[in-house]
Amino acid sequence: MRATPSWSEQPRAVTWAGMLALAVAMGVGRFAFTPLLPMMLHDGVLTLAEGSWLATANYVGYLAGALACMALPWVAPRLYERWHPARLARAGLVATVLLTAAMALPLPGAWPLLRFAAGVASAFVLLNVAAWCMVRLTVLGRPSMGGLVFCGPGVGIALTGLAASAMVAAQWRASTGWVVCALLSVLLCAVVWPVVRGRAAQARAGAPHPHAPARAQGGGTVLARGVHALAYGLAGLGYIVTATFLPVIARAALPAGSPWPDLFWPMFGVGVTVGAALSTRANAAWDRRWLLCATYGMQALGIALGLWWPTPAGFALSSCLVGLPFTAITFYGLQEARRLWPQSADSFASLITAAYGLGQIMGPPMVAWLLARGGQAQGFAQGLALAAGALVAGAVMYAASAWRWPLVR
Known part of the structure; x- marks a missing residue:
């Protein structure tokens, strides 16, 4: 009779x-700043322009x-053998807790460095947890559960958003909010x-290899x-x-005095969670x-709605x-990266994440410049319009790619 695996070895434990x-x-290290920013503005500890630069x-x-x-497996392969994805993810989580708590200190000169380090930690956790969980679940015979892992950012966003809403109602200070998020x-x-420990591929000896994914004709080209x-x-x-x-x-x-502004961010988080769960149903x-293409179009429509119907x-x-x-x-972007370059999937996933990071970096300074140039209402409207335009451009590029390099099986 086969022994029942321990909780930490079960697919649902890996997913959770x-x-x-x-x-x-993501929900704390990256995005707790979003619901806490209005509290920091209210406390007078920074201006909107300074908040843009902290972001x-x-x-x-x-x-x-x-x-x-991306560079670690290539530049320091021996170090990567010792510091495999689970260890890197755990180190990133420890750093996230400490850096979040440190934001409560009345040291505004140190805040940019703390937010920078929190960004580094969040990338390490996202990439290494995603890689570890995808491999672990494949070895355990449940690769389809991998998409549920990406419900996590939405869960964190919803929790921090609701916590911030309650703290605003109680008139707590932003410094207390950072401590609450750390706890x-x-x-x-x-x-x-x-659960997240050891090498992912050691979950079960002799597990079958997954079927090779479909590839695009020429889809692996530079x-x-x-x-x-x-x-x-x-x-x-x-x-x-x-x-x-x-x-x-x-x-x-x-x-x-409207009670709604503090609730839209938790709504965003709930949407993230639901969308991640639905993404696992994709054939x-x-x-x-x-x-x-479809997801980019949905986000562009959502941005446009906020402009047209405030x-x-x-x-x-x-x-x-x-x-x-x-x-x-x-989730889909990382899957596509693995399909396009399976031999270097982790490094290519890190490369496209870096490209995503470059896109993010452009946003807040762009908005800060537009705010200084045209005022708050016009600046935010122009920033949102440019953001929607970027999504439409990305959707067109994916449509062109699918037309130029169709899948072959």
Whole structure:
């Protein structure tokens, strides 16, 4: 009789651990700043322009972390043998907790460095947890559960958004908000720690290898990979204006004292979670480039709705439409990267994540410049319009790629 594997060796444990690890890295390390920014503005500890640059510091750190993950297997293969994905992910989680707590210190001069380091940590966790969980679940015979891991950012965004909404109602200071987010991260890491350890491929000896994926005719060429990297990078610019400034934009558009602005960010998080879960239902035979076209179009429509219909209903629908495809884009983008370059899947995944990071970096400074040039209302409107345009351009590139290099089986 075959022994029942321990909890940490079961596919659902791997899925939950990966999900909660991304909730910490992305929902807290990356995006807790979004609902806490209005609190920091209210406390008078920074200006909107300074908040834009703090966000940029985090996104530059995310780019640096992605580049480091890409280079590590090539530059230091022996170090990578010792510091495999599970160890790197655990180190990133520890760093995220400590850096989040440090943001509560009254040291504004250190905040850019702290946000930069948090960006590095979040990239390490995202890339290494995704790689570890995908391999682990494949070895355990449940690769289809991999998409559920990407519910994590939405879970973290919803939790931090709801916590921030409650803290605003209680008139707590932003420094307390950072401490609360750090404590929340510790609780989530307690579930992750017993599961994310060791090498992913050691989950079960003798497990069958997955079937080779379909490939595009010429789809592995340098040009096809370049198209994917550029189009994926445009998604970073496309979503980042909303993801950084949504509560601030809503506060400026709605009547003073409205309770809605603090709820749109948790709605975004719920949309992210639902979209990630739905992405796992996509048939493995479907061309991921057409799925990316659809998700880019949905985000562009969501951004446009916030511009055309600046009401509670309009912002709510906009939040959901921008959130639904958020991690589905990441999931499909990483799958496409593995299909295009299976021999160097982890490094190529890091490369396209770096391109995504470049897109993110462009967003906040662009908005800061537009705000200084045209004022808050016009600046945010122009920034959102440019973001939607970037998503439309990315969708066109994926459609062209699918037409030029159709899948062959």
